[in-house]
Amino acid sequence: MDHRKELFDWKEPYDTAGTSDLFIQTMRDCCRFHYDNCPEYQRILDAADFRPEELKEEEDLERLPFLPTVFLKKHHLFSMPLNRLPIKATSSGTGGRYSKIGFDAGGLAGAFKMVIRVFSKLGLLSPVPCHYIIFGFKPHRSNHTAVAKTATGYTLLTPALSRTYALKYENGKYEPDLEGTVKAFQKSAGSAFPTRTIGFPSYTWFALKLMEEKGMAVKLPKGSKIMLAGGWKQFYKEQVDKHEMYALAEKILGIGEEDIVEAYGAVEHPILYCDCKKHHFHVPIYSRVIIRDVETLKPVENGKLGLVNLITPMFRGTPILSIMTDDLGILHDAKECGCGIDSPWFEIIGRAGFVDIKTCAAGAAEMLKGGTGK
Amino acid sequence: MILYGGETYPSDQQDRLLSDLEKRIDRTLCGEGLSRETVISTVDRLAERIEAGEFDELINSFAPDKAQYYKETAVRAMKRETAHKRLAIELPEALFSGCTERLNKRVFPLGVLFHIAAGNAEGLPALSVYEGLLTGNINILKLPSADNGLTLTILRELIRMEPALADYIYVFDTPSTDLEAMKKMAELSDGIAVWGGETAVSAVRALAKPGTRLIEWGHRLSFAYISGYADKETELRALAEHIASTGQILCSSCQVIYLDIDRLEEAEEFCRDFLPVLDAAAEKYLHLDIGEAAQLSVRRYCEGLERAAGYTEKSKKRFNGKNSSLTICKSSTLELSDMYANVLVKRLPEKHILPVLRRTKSLLQTAGLICRPESRDRLTETLLRAGVNRVTLAGSMSVPITGEVHDGEYALRRYVRVTDTENC
Numbered sequence: 001m002d003h004r005k006e007l008f009d010w011k012e013p014y015d016t017a018g019t020s021d022l023f024i025q026t027m028r029d030c031c032r033f034h035y036d037n038c039p040e041y042q043r044i045l046d047a048a049d050f051r052p053e054e055l056k057e058e059e060d061l062e063r064l065p066f067l068p069t070v071f072l073k074k075h076h077l078f079s080m081p082l083n084r085l086p087i088k089a090t091s092s093g094t095g096g097r098y099s100k101i102g103f104d105a106g107g108l109a110g111a112f113k114m115v116i117r118v119f120s121k122l123g124l125l126s127p128v129p130c131h132y133i134i135f136g137f138k139p140h141r142s143n144h145t146a147v148a149k150t151a152t153g154y155t156l157l158t159p160a161l162s163r164t165y166a167l168k169y170e171n172g173k174y175e176p177d178l179e180g181t182v183k184a185f186q187k188s189a190g191s192a193f194p195t196r197t198i199g200f201p202s203y204t205w206f207a208l209k210l211m212e213e214k215g216m217a218v219k220l221p222k223g224s225k226i227m228l229a230g231g232w233k234q235f236y237k238e239q240v241d242k243h244e245m246y247a248l249a250e251k252i253l254g255i256g257e258e259d260i261v262e263a264y265g266a267v268e269h270p271i272l273y274c275d276c277k278k279h280h281f282h283v284p285i286y287s288r289v290i291i292r293d294v295e296t297l298k299p300v301e302n303g304k305l306g307l308v309n310l311i312t313p314m315f316r317g318t319p320i321l322s323i324m325t326d327d328l329g330i331l332h333d334a335k336e337c338g339c340g341i342d343s344p345w346f347e348i349i350g351r352a353g354f355v356d357i358k359t360c361a362a363g364a365a366e367m368l369k370g371g372t373g374k
Numbered sequence: 375m376i377l378y379g380g381e382t383y384p385s386d387q388q389d390r391l392l393s394d395l396e397k398r399i400d401r402t403l404c405g406e407g408l409s410r411e412t413v414i415s416t417v418d419r420l421a422e423r424i425e426a427g428e429f430d431e432l433i434n435s436f437a438p439d440k441a442q443y444y445k446e447t448a449v450r451a452m453k454r455e456t457a458h459k460r461l462a463i464e465l466p467e468a469l470f471s472g473c474t475e476r477l478n479k480r481v482f483p484l485g486v487l488f489h490i491a492a493g494n495a496e497g498l499p500a501l502s503v504y505e506g507l508l509t510g511n512i513n514i515l516k517l518p519s520a521d522n523g524l525t526l527t528i529l530r531e532l533i534r535m536e537p538a539l540a541d542y543i544y545v546f547d548t549p550s551t552d553l554e555a556m557k558k559m560a561e562l563s564d565g566i567a568v569w570g571g572e573t574a575v576s577a578v579r580a581l582a583k584p585g586t587r588l589i590e591w592g593h594r595l596s597f598a599y600i601s602g603y604a605d606k607e608t609e610l611r612a613l614a615e616h617i618a619s620t621g622q623i624l625c626s627s628c629q630v631i632y633l634d635i636d637r638l639e640e641a642e643e644f645c646r647d648f649l650p651v652l653d654a655a656a657e658k659y660l661h662l663d664i665g666e667a668a669q670l671s672v673r674r675y676c677e678g679l680e681r682a683a684g685y686t687e688k689s690k691k692r693f694n695g696k697n698s699s700l701t702i703c704k705s706s707t708l709e710l711s712d713m714y715a716n717v718l719v720k721r722l723p724e725k726h727i728l729p730v731l732r733r734t735k736s737l738l739q740t741a742g743l744i745c746r747p748e749s750r751d752r753l754t755e756t757l758l759r760a761g762v763n764r765v766t767l768a769g770s771m772s773v774p775i776t777g778e779v780h781d782g783e784y785a786l787r788r789y790v791r792v793t794d795t796e797n798c
Contacts, residue, residue, distance in 0.1 A: 040685075305664065350665055
């Protein structure tokens with residue numbers, strides 16, 4: 001019995017209660033697979049005295065050893081031979097280090113089904129063709145980041161009339177081309193078909209600001225949407241309040257708050273979290289979220305702030321079945337949202353780390369490791 | 375926020391303001407120059423106001439735990455006596471002025487200094503600008519991204535008290551990613567003072583034209599060396615308080631405790647003695663915010679995973695306290711600890727001091743020395759010969775002492791040039 005296939009074939013993507021047993025079975029299979037095929041993972045579970053068979057109900061998930069993203073950035077683990085992994089994606093490497101994650105064919109098939117189900121549930125699939133403006137990387141053979149792959153993937157949601165990229169590969173590196181995107185906005189405003197933007201919130205924001213500075217405003221056709229994904233990255237400092245962005249999008253593009261969708265995800269946990277009409281990230285049936293105390297790393301109750309631990313049995317290429325992000329967040333009960341989706345939701349509040357403080361002693365350590373000989 | 379000619383502007387005015395800056399600078403350089411006395415007396419008056427408590431609320435708002443310490447340190451650095459003492463030591467008349475038979479020597483400011491400041495010490499960017507003013511330079515400051523508004527407040531206040539300073543202080547909050555703007559500022563400058571790690575320094579080297587004087591501060595490591603005690607209990611407590619109160623984030627913070635022992639087992643005894651002392655100090659001084667606490671927990675958890683997965687050598691032994699930890703390492707190399715009261719303990723017999731420390735010679739800064747009184751002179755000599763620039767008592771590794779060198783150099787001397795005029 002292929003539990004994973006059954007889980008990803010499930011019709012209702014937010015039926016977490018109805019799929020609880022199936023989810024745990026799939027986790028158990030996945031855990032067993034990685035335990036048997038990844039020696040480092042096996043040693044980690046052995047050291048914690050944990051066996052895959054101990055996953056019997058949802059409560060057992062919290063005892064499953066999790067791998068922090070920083071660990072995955074430092075050590076690249078695989079549970080399958082590399083030639084059997086169709087996609088090896090790297091994270092976008094905030095801070096200079098990259099995770100390397102192997103995605104197996106079975107997992108990718110599941111991912112495809114997940115994307116279709118989640119988007120159709122949220123009304124994002126449409127037969128109406130549209131123009132795409134992508135605030136992300138234009139695909140190039142040198143770019144293995146998952147962000148580049150998924151952004152283009154999103155343009156398959158509806159038939160694409162055109163694709164304009166904000167980050168173009170020129171002279172051996174990516175350069176932002178905001179002027180180009182502004183022109184594309186002007187052009188699409190006159191089109192009979194809607195426009196969708198997809199990509200980094202930072203570049204989306206910069207383009208909106210640029211248009212505001214130039215005193216430009218257009219009214220995009222009905223059905224146009226702004227889709228935000230990928231986080232603020234190096235523009236952490238420029239991060240703006242969501243509501244400020246919504247207001248500017250309305251003013252400059254005529255796109256209302258209800259047509260702005262944000263996605264959350266990570267290459268180490270490629271589950272698609274899309275916000276509902278109340279802008280909350282609900283947990284789909286393909287994953288579970290545990291919030292952990294920042295000091296003890298033990299689970300905290302819903303409503304309390306802590307580190308975000310994400311769990312999914314989606315992939316067999318790399319043991320990413322339970323990973324710990326650098327994000328600080330809060331998990332809420334389903335009923336606290338009221339959008340009608342009956343599954344818990346979470347919000348991201350901040351990031352772990354000594355974010356803004358670059359210590360000079362740490363700088364010295366970089367030099368030691370870099371061996372620049374200065 | 376931008377501070378330009380004494381006025382503040384929103385950040386989006388940057389490019390416009392920068393394009394006018396060269397003209398302004400040329401005009402200022404044509405003028406009479408900045409009198410040293412004006413700078414010293416204005417800063418001294420501001421120090422008095424800080425001392426009197428006028429800025430307590432502000433200081434409290436960003437450093438509630440260490441407000442008093444910051445206040446005292448800032449006031450001491452800003453006082454007239456300190457300025458005179460520093461000038462006497464760093465730029466003594468006798469060294470530069472005076473005439474040879476044919477030459478008349480004078481000290482001039484470099485001209486324009488571009489300060490790229492680091493965010494790990496409160497008020498440091500302002501201090502960097504003060505050093506530039508004291509030497510008569512026009513100062514362009516790029517704020518660190520972590521700046522909390524303190525620098526701007528101090529500098530704006532100085533200009534309000536002495537409008538003549540307006541033409542000598544320009545502050546921009548340019549992000550380091552805005553290379554165009556950084557390049558423009560670098561082109562306008564005669565010297566660039568950069569505080570920061572390798573990334574910052576390499577970036578600046580790429581920006582600067584050949585011939586621009588680069589003044590690189592930072593990227594240093596410090597350690598404590600223990601070879602017996604004069605008063606064990608007091609000395610260990612002072613070391614622990616230094617470690618906890620600086621959070622080990624400064625160049626002068628102790629990363630490694632070196633023990634003058636031959637057998638590694640002896641280090642365990644030291645750890646058992648020292649851990650409770652360090653833990654108590656951390657409890658008292660170290661207050662992590664939620665993001666820092668999270669990062670530290672994850673880092674510790676990762677170490678466990680790495681051990682379990684078989685990535686780490688079994689050559690490390692860790693002693694965990696409630697708020698701190700000590701890790702005994704087999705290797706003697708000086709390296710960065712996990713910081714925030716997580717200290718490395720290593721073996722370094724006296725005869726190995728020089729060869730081991732020489733391996734990291736370009737990064738050595740302070741050694742906090744704990745030893746028997748009769749060994750102090752000998753050990754100090756050895757440490758200095760190995761490349762260490764400061765030898766202090768263990769408790770005062772990060773306490774600024776007036777007149778001290780900075781990474782082996784006098785800061786003010788780097789901010790001036792000496793001119794020769796042939797006598798007729």
